[in-house]
Amino acid sequence: MPTLIETHDVSKSYGNFRALSGVTLAVATDEFVSIVGHNGAGKTTLVNVLTGLLRPTSGTVTFKGLDVAGVGPVRLARLGMARAFQLVHIFPGLTVRQTLATAVVSQTGKAFHLLASLDGDAQVRSQVEVVARLFGFEQLDLEARSLSQGAKKLLDVASAFALRPEVILLDEPTSGVSTADKHQIMRVLVDAAKEFGVRAIIQIEHDMDLVSEYSDRVIAMHQGQVLADRTPAEFFGDRELVATVVGKRRARE
Amino acid sequence: MKAAVWVGLGALAALAAAPLVLEPYPLTLLLQFFAYGLALLGLNLLFGYTGLLSFGQALFVALGAYSAAVCTRKLGWHSFELVLGVAVVVAVVVAVPIGLLCVRYVSIFFGMLTLAFGMLFHSFLFKFYLVTGGDGGMLVERPSLFGMRFAEMDKTMFLTRPFYWYALGLLAVGTVVMWRIVHSPFGLHLSAIRENARKAEYLGVEVRRLRLIAFVIASAFAAVGGTLLGVRTGLADPELAYWTHSGNLIFMTLLGGFSNFAGPLVGAGVFIFLQDSLMSFTQYWRLVLGVVLVVIVVLFPRGLVGLAQSLVARLLRRRRDAHAHRNA
Numbered sequence: 001m002p003t004l005i006e007t008h009d010v011s012k013s014y015g016n017f018r019a020l021s022g023v024t025l026a027v028a029t030d031e032f033v034s035i036v037g038h039n040g041a042g043k044t045t046l047v048n049v050l051t052g053l054l055r056p057t058s059g060t061v062t063f064k065g066l067d068v069a070g071v072g073p074v075r076l077a078r079l080g081m082a083r084a085f086q087l088v089h090i091f092p093g094l095t096v097r098q099t100l101a102t103a104v105v106s107q108t109g110k111a112f113h114l115l116a117s118l119d120g121d122a123q124v125r126s127q128v129e130v131v132a133r134l135f136g137f138e139q140l141d142l143e144a145r146s147l148s149q150g151a152k153k154l155l156d157v158a159s160a161f162a163l164r165p166e167v168i169l170l171d172e173p174t175s176g177v178s179t180a181d182k183h184q185i186m187r188v189l190v191d192a193a194k195e196f197g198v199r200a201i202i203q204i205e206h207d208m209d210l211v212s213e214y215s216d217r218v219i220a221m222h223q224g225q226v227l228a229d230r231t232p233a234e235f236f237g238d239r240e241l242v243a244t245v246v247g248k249r250r251a252r253e
Numbered sequence: 254m255k256a257a258v259w260v261g262l263g264a265l266a267a268l269a270a271a272p273l274v275l276e277p278y279p280l281t282l283l284l285q286f287f288a289y290g291l292a293l294l295g296l297n298l299l300f301g302y303t304g305l306l307s308f309g310q311a312l313f314v315a316l317g318a319y320s321a322a323v324c325t326r327k328l329g330w331h332s333f334e335l336v337l338g339v340a341v342v343v344a345v346v347v348a349v350p351i352g353l354l355c356v357r358y359v360s361i362f363f364g365m366l367t368l369a370f371g372m373l374f375h376s377f378l379f380k381f382y383l384v385t386g387g388d389g390g391m392l393v394e395r396p397s398l399f400g401m402r403f404a405e406m407d408k409t410m411f412l413t414r415p416f417y418w419y420a421l422g423l424l425a426v427g428t429v430v431m432w433r434i435v436h437s438p439f440g441l442h443l444s445a446i447r448e449n450a451r452k453a454e455y456l457g458v459e460v461r462r463l464r465l466i467a468f469v470i471a472s473a474f475a476a477v478g479g480t481l482l483g484v485r486t487g488l489a490d491p492e493l494a495y496w497t498h499s500g501n502l503i504f505m506t507l508l509g510g511f512s513n514f515a516g517p518l519v520g521a522g523v524f525i526f527l528q529d530s531l532m533s534f535t536q537y538w539r540l541v542l543g544v545v546l547v548v549i550v551v552l553f554p555r556g557l558v559g560l561a562q563s564l565v566a567r568l569l570r571r572r573r574d575a576h577a578h579r580n581a
Binding site: 051072073074077078082083085089090091092093094098099101102103105106107110111112113114115116117118119121124156159160162163 | 430433434436437438439440441442444445447448449451452453454455456457458459460463466
């Protein structure tokens, strides 16, 4: 399987604090990778480095063979990498339709069409409706701020999908969502990925049920380093490892 | 949407007919309204749509007026179409470098930087007497419109008839162009930047570049408004570039409401007539305007148009409820 994202010996320091040290990993086509670890293990820093938001102190980051260290999210979005956030990240005053259309406009390269009519753009409209249907949004003219917490989260993820990315990074897509909703979100996510030809999903996840059920591979982070990179079966088979990465209480469950 | 078009056309027709019924004085106030309306359409793209509050917009209004002065007085170019072209080009040339620097910052930092550039330009106008005429400013000669000089008309007649309609036409064109801009894919990206710039970046929105374009467009609109002001008073005055003038533009925007398209236009109209009647009524007119501003910001943050919208919505709801009640 061809490699999509690769990091080699990536370190990131803030003064004396090493948030990441010597992280080497690769994500290939058709993989669903979960990154697990304690708070402060370096997961979010890693995702920030992968999405070009942070430039690593040393080491290389490549996406589809291109050096993308610190290139910024706009460029990466254009190259085909999208991201949804841990904390709900929406446009409060924009409607569901406008939120999704923002991504579609970027993806179709229409951002500099200053005098074109957005309402009259059938291509944007139909792409927005496809994403909305997939994620179960029916009332497209509701403002994002008026949605429930779960729906806001879903809209955040849906807008990332509306970019039609090749790779999508999800920072705890189900945090702050009820257990019942979590599975629903994950199913929608996996279906949407298939439908849209997303070639790889990388997610940070705390819920070990979801990790074991949906991922092909688990990357365990601990104190800024990759402690283990295994299949879910291997990972959850190693009691000691699970205890280190997610805590003793969770390991006994 | 349909209703908005009809309201717009109705307003245009009424304004076009105004010279046939109104005295010259209110017409010159309307001329002032057309000029500020154009400047505010631009400012609202920057503030209401992109979320950047510029405290230096008067710089570009002044650039427009001084362009008109230099063209008509120094260069002898009287064609107003040429004056407009020069004003727009000058505004763009000045706005690009200033914008490149300013759009790296947001909120108060953006505001302060634009204010600083405005003050810088004001000092330039004051100190470089030979080029700018210093505190006396520069005279603006009567331009020709579509090649016609209207030499047989006195100044008042010129301003309240041909120039009035010309300015109204410019405002109408400017309004249509701005309407299209805010309803374009580009306009949507500007709104996304206002709502959440970080999220917008992750959706592929080129935040800085789009902010710069919005800044340049706003500057060009301000300069066009400035040429109208220059011709109206026959003078390019350094006070046009003073920071209080930028403050007035923001006042007008808040008065009308920046969360909708027409708000700033309404704000400009109300401000101009309110200021004029207060000035003839009391020497403490600034105090009254200040109180009005406080009331607007505290009680009606969506401005007069926002207030009108909610009143209409309430009226419609009440009527619908009454209807439902009768049917029940």
